[in-house]
Each structure stands twice: as structure tokens, then as C-alpha cells.
Amino acid sequence: MRRAKSLHDDPALWIMLIPVILYLLLFRYIPISGVLIALKRFSPFLGFLKSPWNGLEYFRQFFSSIYFERVLRNTLVLGGYYLAFAFPVPIILALMLNSVRKPRLKKAFQTVTLLPHFVSFVVIAGIAINLLSPRTGVVNLFRQSIGLEPIFFMQQQGFFPFIYTFIRIFKESGYEAIVYLAALTAIDPTLYEAAEVDGAGRWRQLTAITLPSIMPTIVLMFLVRIGNIVSVSFEEVLLLQNDVILETSEVISTFVYRRGLLGADYSYATAVGLFETVFALILVVSSNSIARRFKNAASLW
Amino acid sequence: MSKKLLVVLLVALFVGSAFLACKKEAATPVATEPTALSVWAVIAAEIPLVPEEIAAWNVIERKTNTNLNWNFVSSLSEVKDQQFNLMVASGDIPDIVAYYEKSGGHTTVMKLGSEGAFVPLENLIAQHAPNLQKRILNDPAVREAVTAPDGHIYHVPMLSALSAARGWFIRDDWLAKVGMQKPKTTEELYRVLVAFRDMDPNGNGKKDEIPMLARRRGEDWAYNLGALAYAFNADVDFVLRDGKVAYGPAEPQYRDYLAYIARLYGEKLIDQEILTRGGNPRDALLSQNVAGVLHDWFASTADLNTTIGKTLPDFKLTHFAPPMGTVNKPFTRIQQSLVRADGGWSISVRNPDPVATIKLMDFIYSDEGIILTNFGVEGQTYTMNNGKPQYLAAITANPNGMGMHESLVSNGAQWKIGMVQSIDYERQFANAIATEARLDYMQNYIVPAFPLLSFTAEEAETLKDKLSQIRTLTNEMSARVMVGAMSAADFANTVSEMQKVGLADVLKIYQTAYDRTIRK
Numbered sequence: 001m002r003r004a005k006s007l008h009d010d011p012a013l014w015i016m017l018i019p020v021i022l023y024l025l026l027f028r029y030i031p032i033s034g035v036l037i038a039l040k041r042f043s044p045f046l047g048f049l050k051s052p053w054n055g056l057e058y059f060r061q062f063f064s065s066i067y068f069e070r071v072l073r074n075t076l077v078l079g080g081y082y083l084a085f086a087f088p089v090p091i092i093l094a095l096m097l098n099s100v101r102k103p104r105l106k107k108a109f110q111t112v113t114l115l116p117h118f119v120s121f122v123v124i125a126g127i128a129i130n131l132l133s134p135r136t137g138v139v140n141l142f143r144q145s146i147g148l149e150p151i152f153f154m155q156q157q158g159f160f161p162f163i164y165t166f167i168r169i170f171k172e173s174g175y176e177a178i179v180y181l182a183a184l185t186a187i188d189p190t191l192y193e194a195a196e197v198d199g200a201g202r203w204r205q206l207t208a209i210t211l212p213s214i215m216p217t218i219v220l221m222f223l224v225r226i227g228n229i230v231s232v233s234f235e236e237v238l239l240l241q242n243d244v245i246l247e248t249s250e251v252i253s254t255f256v257y258r259r260g261l262l263g264a265d266y267s268y269a270t271a272v273g274l275f276e277t278v279f280a281l282i283l284v285v286s287s288n289s290i291a292r293r294f295k296n297a298a299s300l301w
Numbered sequence: 302m303s304k305k306l307l308v309v310l311l312v313a314l315f316v317g318s319a320f321l322a323c324k325k326e327a328a329t330p331v332a333t334e335p336t337a338l339s340v341w342a343v344i345a346a347e348i349p350l351v352p353e354e355i356a357a358w359n360v361i362e363r364k365t366n367t368n369l370n371w372n373f374v375s376s377l378s379e380v381k382d383q384q385f386n387l388m389v390a391s392g393d394i395p396d397i398v399a400y401y402e403k404s405g406g407h408t409t410v411m412k413l414g415s416e417g418a419f420v421p422l423e424n425l426i427a428q429h430a431p432n433l434q435k436r437i438l439n440d441p442a443v444r445e446a447v448t449a450p451d452g453h454i455y456h457v458p459m460l461s462a463l464s465a466a467r468g469w470f471i472r473d474d475w476l477a478k479v480g481m482q483k484p485k486t487t488e489e490l491y492r493v494l495v496a497f498r499d500m501d502p503n504g505n506g507k508k509d510e511i512p513m514l515a516r517r518r519g520e521d522w523a524y525n526l527g528a529l530a531y532a533f534n535a536d537v538d539f540v541l542r543d544g545k546v547a548y549g550p551a552e553p554q555y556r557d558y559l560a561y562i563a564r565l566y567g568e569k570l571i572d573q574e575i576l577t578r579g580g581n582p583r584d585a586l587l588s589q590n591v592a593g594v595l596h597d598w599f600a601s602t603a604d605l606n607t608t609i610g611k612t613l614p615d616f617k618l619t620h621f622a623p624p625m626g627t628v629n630k631p632f633t634r635i636q637q638s639l640v641r642a643d644g645g646w647s648i649s650v651r652n653p654d655p656v657a658t659i660k661l662m663d664f665i666y667s668d669e670g671i672i673l674t675n676f677g678v679e680g681q682t683y684t685m686n687n688g689k690p691q692y693l694a695a696i697t698a699n700p701n702g703m704g705m706h707e708s709l710v711s712n713g714a715q716w717k718i719g720m721v722q723s724i725d726y727e728r729q730f731a732n733a734i735a736t737e738a739r740l741d742y743m744q745n746y747i748v749p750a751f752p753l754l755s756f757t758a759e760e761a762e763t764l765k766d767k768l769s770q771i772r773t774l775t776n777e778m779s780a781r782v783m784v785g786a787m788s789a790a791d792f793a794n795t796v797s798e799m800q801k802v803g804l805a806d807v808l809k810i811y812q813t814a815y816d817r818t819i820r821k
Contacts, residue, residue: 041762044390045418061766066774066802134573154577155784243520244576244780246773262379264386264409265765 038271044264058271067255071272075251078237079229081165087225089173091218094180095210099202110181113174121171125239128167129154154240157248164240164249168233176221183217184210219291227284230276252276335368336657339395341388342646343381343717344373346710348703356678357713361670365661369397376717378519385409394418397658399646399718406642407447407456411755414455420648420655421453429656430663432670433457436721445818446640450757457662457719459644462727465739465747466637467525469624470602472593473617475502487532487561487626490594494570497593505590513565513594514572516583522576522780525596526562531633532626533557537775539751539811540634546811550775551796551804557627559782560789567785576780588612599742600727603735604705620738623746632748642753644717665720675723677712692729705730754814763810767803774799 034048041054062068093113100106116124131137132153140150153159191209200208234253241249250258252272260269344350352358352371362369372395374384385400398419402409413419426433437443437457447458471483476493479500484490494512496502503510515525523530527537535558536549549555565571572582572592583602586592588609595602602618609616623631648658664670676683676690683690699708709715709730715722728736756764778795781787796804 043413043416044386044392045413045416047392065766066770066798129577152573157786242577243522243776244784247777261383261386263765263769264382264389266390268765 035270035274037267038274040267042267042270044266054267058268059275061268062272062275067250070247071250071252071255074248075230077161077248078164078251081161082168082229083222083225085165086169086173087222089169090176091180091214093173094177094184095206097177097181098184098210110174110177113177115174116171117175119171121236121239124167124171125236128163128240132163154242155244157245160240160245160249164237167240168236179221180214180217183214187213223284223287223291226287227280229283230280335362335366336654337368337370338397338652338654338658338661339370339372340397340399340646341372341374341385341395342397342399343376343401344710345376345716346707347375348707348711350711352713355711355713356681357673360678361661361664361673364669365657365664367657367661389413389418394649394651396649396652397646398649399644399716401643401645401717406753407458407645408755408761410456410645410647411449411451412758412761414449414453414647415451415758417650419455420650420652421455422457422648422659423454425648425655425659426454426663430659430666432663432666433659436460436666443640446638446753447645448755450755450760450814450817456645456647457666459641459717459719460721461637461639461641462722462724463739463743464636464639465599465742467528467596467598467635468633468738468742468746469528469596469621470594470618470738471621472497472502473619474615475593478502478504483621484624485622485631487529487624490624491565491570494565494594495568498568498570502593503590509591511572511586511592512570514582514586514592515575515596516581517575517578520776522776526571526575528596528623528633528635529562529626530555530558531631532624532628533561534628536634541751541815546808546815548771548799548804548808550779550792551799554627556789556792559779559792561626562783563785563789566783571783576784587616587618590616599735599739600731601706603732603738606734607732608704619734620741622741631746633742633746634748634750636747636750638750638753640753641722644719646719662719665718671721671723673713674716674718674720675714675726677709677714682712682714689725690723697729752815752818754811754818756810756814760810760814763806768807770802771799771804771807774802 037048037051038058039053039055040051041057042048042051097106097110097113100109132139134140134150134152137153139153143150153163187210191213192205195205195209230252234251234257237249237251238254238257241254253276256269256273256276259265259272263269350371350373352369358369361367374381381400382402388394398410400410401407410419414421422433423438426438437447437454443458443460444454447454447456449455471493475497476483479493479496479502481493481496482489484493497510497512498508501508501510515522518524523537530537530549533554535552535555536547537555538549540547540549562571566573566575572578572586574582583592583595583597584605587595587605590613599620603620606616606618623633625631646662648655652658665674672679672683672690676692677696679685679690681693682695683692685691696705696708696712699705699711701708701711703711706715715726731739774795778787778792782789782792
């Protein structure tokens with residue numbers, strides 16, 4: 001009833017919705033039918049319809065290959081490191097920026113932390129690889145100057161998740177902090193005044209007012225991140241990895257790229273991509289249902 | 302209503318095609334209108350090219366009455382393969398496609414050909430192309446190499462004149478400084494490398510020498526370093542043992558090779574950044590005067606004597622024999638087949654005039670075409686000397702400062718298409734050091750390589766699944782042994798992992814394909 005009425009009242013609003021729906025249909029829903037090539041032995045020349053069916057063969061190949069365990073583990077490890085180390089940083093950063101009293105100083109800090117976000121990752125990866133180079137990198141020159149052996153960081157399996165996470169923190173924290181800063185400005189200042197009157201110190205204000213107020217935002221962002229774990233930033237990983245550390249750096253998305261676009265193995269890559277999507281869906285749905293159990297915390301739906 | 306629409310469309314189609322056919326028929330008898338053909342090709346050198354301004358190709362177009370519209374892609378394997386795949390996936394295939402794969406070869410071209418993307422060439426050649434007939438159909442070795450598993454030929458290959466491709470080089474002037482001879486065995490090589498590391502042969506007072514370097518090719522870091530495997534009668538790839546196909550890295554002697562390179566790497570005798578270095582470390586490190594031994598292409602490496610010699614007067618790189626480890630006769634399997642894996646072109650089914658196209662390809666294979674695609678235009682880039690073509694300064698001392706290869710490519714020669722490389726080109730392209738090295742290798746060290754096999758679509762499917770895993774294991778685990786993260790003996794575990802993945806199936810497919818090829 002209400003809906004019908006609103007259609008009648010605001011036709012302009014509904015007309016404005018049409019492009020959005022068209023966009024979603026054209027670019028988000030219709031391409032979904034493309035996953036069918038995971039079940040076919042797709043040849044680009046024969047095309048979508050004429051390629052022969054191949055059943056679940058590519059899923060069997062992927063699940064039984066040495067790559068399955070590896071890409072799944074690496075994806076989860078990189079995603080887990082991200083949640084554990086990188087996720088809290090923008091929150092802390094936002095809280096710190098928020099408590100800077102001088103507006104000019106605050107602006108300067110924010111600009112400096114935001115800047116890396118606008119630098120292409122190609123450049124950042126290049127800088128990182130050069131800084132860590134064993135012969136010419138600053139890090140190893142420093143190690144050598146204090147009498148330590150240089151470490152070839154980019155060639156040792158164990159370092160990769162840390163390097164990756166660190167670079168992500170460096171690049172994105174300032175940008176991600178914006179959301180929290182926005183949430184912080186929405187807090188009613190009278191709450192703080194009341195707390196001060198009641199004799200609450202800054203720490204007490206933080207735990208009793210600030211954090212609870214931005215908690216819905218934090219939970220929301222966390223849920224979005226969990227969904228993204230599986231599709232950990234493709235280009236970031238691709239630009240940093242090399243063959244020696246492939247064993248700890250190959251994630252689902254780079255694997256799909258390698259097999260699908262480089263190897264022209266479209267069906268296989270689609271099967272892997274489909275697995276990635278289903279896995280991400282499970283993660284989001286389950287974490288959302290967990291989030292809904294918490295009182296006054298936001299959930300995606 | 303939809304039926305009506307269909308009828309209208311069909312009528313339009315018929316009328317349209319009849320009209321087109323008329324137009325074409327009207328054009329052919331006059332034969333002045335050149336056939337316009339689009340060409341997709343991998344560029345032979347990373348330089349900007351304007352084919353319309355290249356004299357040699359203007360002549361070729363005039364003589365064959367064609368008008369070629371070139372679309373070049375970078376030769377970097379990742380770029381080129383991606384572009385090719387996108388081009389095929391888009392369904393918009395140009396009239397002529399000159400593509401070869403990352404690992405070299407034409408398996409993808411053959412597979413797409415079987416699916417109908419490219420025109421089978423045998424009949425066209427037999428009817429219209431006497432030069433291709435002579436060099437491809439009438440030469441069993443060439444014919445075998447270019448025939449797809451379905452029995453058809455889908456590409457006109459690039460043929461080379463010499464088989465020696467890559468070999469070992471050492472800094473002669475450094476050897477003299479440390480007072481040693483060219484190494485004959487792996488132990489002598491080790492001692493020379495230690496001397497290069499410790500005795501400051503570049504004389505700058507710093508211990509900055511990188512005794513040995515070996516360029517990678519894409520992910521394949523054993524591309525050059527793997528030549529050391531022959532010292533232990535091992536192989537980094539498939540190999541024939543008494544008519545049976547074996548996978549080199551699964552053999553026990555492969556671990557001797559691994560142990561040796563791990564020892565060299567551990568003592569900092571091999572470039573420590575071999576696995577991560579980008580660009581062209583060979584030219585960079587040699588011109589910085591820090592590298593002493595390398596395995597690389599004969600001609601371009603020997604050429605560095607000239608280019609680097611300008612700034613480092615003592616610089617002298619000469620070849621040496623493949624070192625011996627457990628074998629008592631030096632040998633190498635590295636060579637190029639006369640059918641080059643990295644060149645050749647095909648006619649797509651979208652091609653409007655396959656006959657004119659095969660005639661163009663045939664012309665390139667004619668004596669006149671060979672001269673044009675190796676030497677360019679007489680008086681501009683070469684001159685005849687005692688009946689043999691000789692490059693002019695435009696090529697040998699390029700006015701724009703390009704190297705000889707780039708200079709040739711910029712004049713339309715040595716492109717990655719179905720052409721025949723002339724022996725006179727080889728003689729002049731390489732300097733005396735290179736020619737001496739190649740002859741030495743050809744006469745004394747090169748033993749037959751593993752033949753170029755072609756697989757059926759079914760076989761290729763299994764290989765894509767299993768062989769890719771086996772290669773991944775080989776590549777990664779060997780790299781781990783080299784950098785010291787795993788012992789060479791533990792590589793035996795990797796071999797049993799390969800067996801679990803399905804090494805036996807892969808070997809069976811290779812054996813079948815081998816038997817099929819040899820019987821043919």
C-alpha cells in the first residue's frame with residue numbers, strides 16, 4: 001500500500017532508480033550466467049554455446065591439485081593478518097586524530113596519512129621492493145652498518161604476509177580512518193560535557209562514550225572486511241609476489257589470474273573463481289549472523 | 302512477427318552478400334586493387350615501428366599486391382599471451398596472426414586451428430606456393446614439426462640457419478688477472494668463481510663481483526642456469542633415455558645438479574638476486590663490470606664485446622665448453638631447431654582472401670623475399686659483394702644508436718613471422734667471437750634435443766592439469782634447494798609428490814606423442 005502510494009507521489013525518484021537497476025542487471029546479474037563455463041570445456045573460438053560440457057571436472061582438478069590447499073591457506077592467512085593487524089589501525093588513527101586539538105595540526109596529520117592512498121600500488125610495491133633489496137635497500141644497508149648479515153626479505157617465505165600487511169596499513173589506514181572520523185563527529189558533544197561534569201577522565205570518556213558510539217560502524221566495517229578476506233586485494237599481492245615465495249603468496253585471485261588470463265584456461269579459472277565467491281558468501285552470512293546476536297551492534301541485514 | 306523479422310533479415314543478408322560478391326568479382330579481374338589484410342604480430346624488438354614507412358615491406362606489398370595493416374604487441378611473454386587470449390576471446394581475429402607461446406611453440410595455434418580458427422594450409426601450399434612446398438612440405442623434419450596432431454598444418458614457421466643458440470661465456474681479461482685457465486670441469490669452474498669473488502678482478506678495491514649470472518626467462522629461472530645440469534647428465538625438462546621419455550628432474554642425478562648450484566649460491570658465487578631481478582641483468586651487470594661468467598645467447602652476448610668495450614677497454618668475453626661434472630664428455634642439449642619455436646604465422650578463417658595471403662607468405666620464402674626480410678632493400682641497408690649480400694652502415698652502425706638487431710627490425714628484417722633466416726645474416730649478425738663460439742658448439746658439444754611434440758586436445762587437457770603442477774613443484778622446490786631452504790637430498794620427497802600428482806600419466810602422454818611423431 002505505502003509503496004504504491006510512493007510510486008504515485010514521487011515518480012521522479014523511481015525514474016532515477018532505473019539506471020541503477022539497469023546497471024546492476026547488466027553488469028552484476030547477467031554476467032553471473034558466465035559461471036556456466038566452469039562446467040564446460042570452454043574454447044573462446046567455439047564460444048559460450050558451442051563449447052562442450054565437461055561436468056564438474058575442473059572442480060575435481062582444482063580440489064585434488066596441490067594448489068587448492070595452498071591458495072586457500074594463503075588467502076586465509078593474509079586475510080587473517082589483515083583483520084588482526086591492519087583492521088584496528090584506522091580506528092586508532094581516527095581516535096588519535098580526533099583528540100588533536102589544534103585544527104591545522106589535525107589537518108596536516110590527516111593529509112599525511114591519507115596521501116599514500118592516492119599513490120598507485122605499482123609505485124608503492126616498487127618502493128617496498130627497493131627498500132628491502134639485499135644489495136641496495138635501506139633496510140639491509142642499515143643492518144650491514146651495524147654488522148648484521150643482509151636478509152633477502154622478498155625471497156623468504158615467512159616474511160611475505162608481514163610485508164604485505166604492513167604495506168596495506170601504510171597505504172590504506174589514512175583513507176579507512178575517514179569513515180571512523182565521520183562516525184566520531186556524529187557523537188553528541190553534550191555527552192562529553194556531561195561526562196566531564198561527572199568527573200570522567202579522557203580514558204573513561206573513550207571507553208564509555210566514544211567506543212560504544214562508533215561500535216556499529218566498527219562492526220559494519222568488520223563485516224565488509226570479512227567478506228573481502230577471500231578476494232584479498234589482487235593487484236597488491238600480484239605486484240609483490242615472485243616465484244620463490246609463491247608458496248606463501250599465491251592467493252585465490254592471483255591464481256585465477258594466472259590460470260585464466262595468462263594460461264587461457266578459462267573454465268578452470270572460472271571454477272576456482274566460483275569457489276571463491278561461494279566461500280566469501282558463507283563467510284559473510286555466518287559473520288553477519290554472529291553480529292546480529294550482539295546487542296545494539298549493526299549488521300549488514 | 303519475429304518470423305517476419307527473420308525473413309527481412311535473411312533477405313537483407315542475401316542481398317548484402319550478393320552485392321558484396323559482385324563488388325569483389327568486379328574488382329578481381331582488374332587486379333590493381335591491393336588485397337587489404339590485417340596482421341596481428343609479436344614485435345621482434347621493443348622499438349616503435351611504422352610499417353608503412355619501411356621500404357622492404359613497401360616492396361613486399363607491391364610485389365604481392367597486398368596492403369598490410371600491422372598490429373604489433375609487446376614480446377614480453379605475459380603481455381603477448383594476454384593480448385592474444387583477449388584477441389581470441391573477443392572473436393575478432395585479424396586476417397593473419399603471427400603468434401607463438403610463452404614457452405615457445407605453437408600448441409595453442411594448432412589447438413585453435415583444429416577448432417576452426419585457422420585455415421589448414423596444405424592444399425593452399427600445394428596449389429599456390431612452390432617455395433613453401435619446397436621448404437615445408439618436402440622437408441620431413443620441418444613438416445613434422447609444424448603438423449598439428451589432427452594432421453593439418455596451421456602455420457608457416459620461421460626457419461633458422463644455425464642450430465647453436467646459447468652457451469657459456471667468461472671474462473677472458475678476468476681469467477688473466479687471477480692467473481687461471483678456462484674451466485673444463487665443474488670443480489675448476491667453482492675455483493675460478495671463487496677467485497673471481499675474492500681476488501677483485503675488476504680492480505676497484507671492493508668485493509662487489511658477482512662471479513656468475515644467469516638470466517631467467519619469465520618464471521623459468523633455470524632457463525640459463527639449467528645448462529649446468531648437463532654436467533651431471535641431468536636435465537631440467539623432458540629427455541630421451543634409450544628411446545624412452547623421462548622427466549629430468551625426477552631422475553636421481555638431477556639432485557647432483559641441485560647440490561652443485563646450491564653450493565655455488567650458498568658461497569655467493571651465483572647472482573644472489575637471480576630469482577627476483579627484473580629487466581636485463583646481463584647487460585646491466587656486465588657493463589657495471591661486476592660479472593664474470595654467464596650462459597646466454599651467443600650472438601647478442603658476444604656483441605657486448607663491442608658495445609661494452611667502448612667504455613671498458615679490457616672487456617673481453619669469450620666462450621668456453623660446457624663444464625663436466627660426472628660426465629666425461631662435455632655436451633649440451635640447448636640449441637634451436639631449424640624450425641624456430643618463436644616465429645611463424647597463420648591464416649585466420651576470417652581472412653577474405655586466403656589465396657592472396659598464401660602467395661604473400663610464399664613470396665617471403667622466395668629468394669627475393671628472403672633477401673628483403675633479412676637484408677632489406679639494396680642500396681639502403683645492404684649491398685651485393687661477390688654475389689653475397691652485405692649489410693651497410695645503416696644496419697651495422699645505426700645512425701640512431703640502435704643495436705644491430707633493433708636496427709634490422711626497424712628496417713623490416715628479422716620479424717617474428719614465417720620467414721627464412723639467411724646464413725649470410727647469421728654470419729654478419731654475430732661478430733667473429735660469436736661465430737667461432739657457435740661453430741665450436743655445433744661441431745663439438747651439441748647433442749640432439751628433445752623433439753618438438755604436439756598433443757591432441759585430450760592430451761593437452763590432462764597436461765594442463767597435471768604437468769602444470771609438476772612444473773610448479775619442480776620450479777619452486779629446486780629454487781628452495783638452490784637458496785638453501787631445503788637440502789638436495791630432500792628433493793626425493795618432491796619427486797614422490799610429483800608421482801602422486803600423476804607423473805606416470807604425463808610420461809605416458811609424452812611417450813605416446815613421441816611415438817606418434819617419430820612414426821609419422
